Amino acid sequence: MNGRAEERDPAIRRFRRRRLADRVFLVLTVASVGVVLAPLVAVVGSVVARGAAAVTPEFLVSVSRPVGEPGGGIGHALAGSALLVGSALAVAGPFGIAAGLFLAGTRRNRIAWAVRASADVLTGVPSIVVGVFAYAVLVVPLRHFSGLAGTLALAVLMWPLIARATEEVVRMVPRELSEAGLALGARNWRVALRVVVPAAFPGIGAALIGAASRAAGETAPLMFTAFGSPFLALDPTEPVAAVPLVIFNYAVSPYDDWRRQAWAAALVLCVLVLAGNLVSRSLIARRAPR
DSSP: OHHHHHHHHHHHHHHHHHHHHHHHHHHHHHHHHHHHHHHHHHHHHHHHHHHGGGGOOHHHHHHOOOTSSSOSSHHHHHHHHHHHHHHHHHHHHHHHHHHHHHHHHOOHHHHHHHHHHHOOOOHHSHHHHHHHHHHIIIIOOOOOSSSSHHHHHHHHHHHHHHHHHHHHHHHTHHHHHHHHHHTTOOOOOHHHHIIIHHHHHHHHHHHHHEEEEETOOOOHHHHHHTTTOSSSSTTTSSSSHHHHHHHHHHTSSHHHHHHHHHHHHHHHHHHHHHHHOOOOOOOHHHHOOO
């Protein structure tokens, strides 16, 4: 009798339907996560399986060698990527942080709206278009490829990411801190540099590292600008090598040794980007309130 009464009770029937729906959606959520992670696991697993054996200390410090000669590595490409990304970060970082501070402190303003809209549009522009822009601005007038053109292309890609991320983290800083600085008679720029920026520094650092990680993996803009070099070239006025360019050039070559090195370089690049993302997330977690 009690079982039949429970079956007739509308509240019990609703509870059972909700529990069934909860389990169904839980299964669907887990399945969706598996579908999303499957391509990532497949790509990373393929890169590790094909490139791990070729990653050695000599591979990381050696330069490219002609076809037929044993050995060779990506030391020149790692140095070139560090030069390009570091230079672009030095250019885009201050402008991006300044733009983020301006956007966080000025909301209802036409200039702020224009800057914010420009950052959003640049974020969605394909990187190859930015490469063509840098090609037209620097490569064509100078009549040769150079690291300066690559720096310009990467800086244009990094600036909107840094600006928008800085705006968000600065808005998380309690407004009372800046108001206290203003109440003491400090100017707005001094309050921003001495109070707001130090308080938001972990989030700003995460934005810088995240932007640099994205720029480190870009290939298309560097094909039109830095172009690449088989030598250890650190002169920004000359063509400069980069890890993505080495991967592309070696992957499309007909030589087995170069294709093996392309997989190894891809693994190194994945590790560098993953390390940058982990550091960025750790800074964000440190910034988050507990």
